[in-house]
Amino acid sequence: MNTLAFEFFRQHYAPGRVCLVGLSDPMYQLIRIGQSKITSDKKRSKWNHTFLMGERRGATGKEKIYILESDIHFGWKELQFINGPQESPLEKWCKDTIEHACVLGLDLTPDDQKKLNDRGLEIAYDPRYRYPVGELFGTLWAMLTGTLHKRNIFDEEYAIQCATFVRMCYQAVGKELLGGSSDSLSNTSPERLHQSDVFTFKQEWHKS
Numbered sequence: 001m002n003t004l005a006f007e008f009f010r011q012h013y014a015p016g017r018v019c020l021v022g023l024s025d026p027m028y029q030l031i032r033i034g035q036s037k038i039t040s041d042k043k044r045s046k047w048n049h050t051f052l053m054g055e056r057r058g059a060t061g062k063e064k065i066y067i068l069e070s071d072i073h074f075g076w077k078e079l080q081f082i083n084g085p086q087e088s089p090l091e092k093w094c095k096d097t098i099e100h101a102c103v104l105g106l107d108l109t110p111d112d113q114k115k116l117n118d119r120g121l122e123i124a125y126d127p128r129y130r131y132p133v134g135e136l137f138g139t140l141w142a143m144l145t146g147t148l149h150k151r152n153i154f155d156e157e158y159a160i161q162c163a164t165f166v167r168m169c170y171q172a173v174g175k176e177l178l179g180g181s182s183d184s185l186s187n188t189s190p191e192r193l194h195q196s197d198v199f200t201f202k203q204e205w206h207k208s
Contacts, residue, residue: 001096002094003094005207006090008103010090012105014053015056016117018051019051019103020100020102021049021050021098022047023049023099024097031136032047035140038143038191038195045194047102047190066090067093068121069162070084070129085123100206105202106198106199120169129160132156164186167188177199178192178196
């Protein structure tokens with residue numbers, strides 16, 4: 001585990017904050033390259049995944065931070081396979097291959113934080129939802145063709161990729177994370193969240 005990235009997230013923890021990560025694993029590199037069409041310099045994006053900071057649980061001094069996300073997770077040790085929205089420990093994304101990390105925040109009231117967490121948990125434990133690999137490629141296609149404003153060509157009712165999940169949770173408390181962007185909900189991407197000017201808090205970590 002990359003302890004520097006882990007401590008970065010712990011330092012900037014607050015319920016409901018949006019987190020971005022960029023890893024060097026081959027599949028994640030493809031996602032970063034795919035977003036190059038919408039980066040300001042047309043180079044690969046730093047980001048391949050996004051999630052929400054959830055609850056912090058445990059005894060004082062030994063609290064564990066949980067995140068809310070949509071992902072495909074293989075747990076070989078637990079013989080576990082989870083496809084879709086889920087609650088995970090923060091350290092899941094603090095891998096040795098992490099290269100970039102970012103925490104974004106808005107001025108949320110305690111009531112907003114609770115509603116965000118409740119909505120995230122509601123989706124995470126709804127068995128109808130799944131992480132759509134096809135929709136991921138649909139978003140990449142929309143970037144290439146300049147059709148992010150249109151509904152994802154592979155969109156399905158209970159298909160929800162990571163950035164769509166985050167944006168949906170915020171919409172539940174009446175907040176639009178992409179500001180005036182016309183991007184379809186089903187075409188939301190980590191790079192677009194990083195570009196958004198609605199956040200009042202932003203901190204980044206980059207592997208030296």
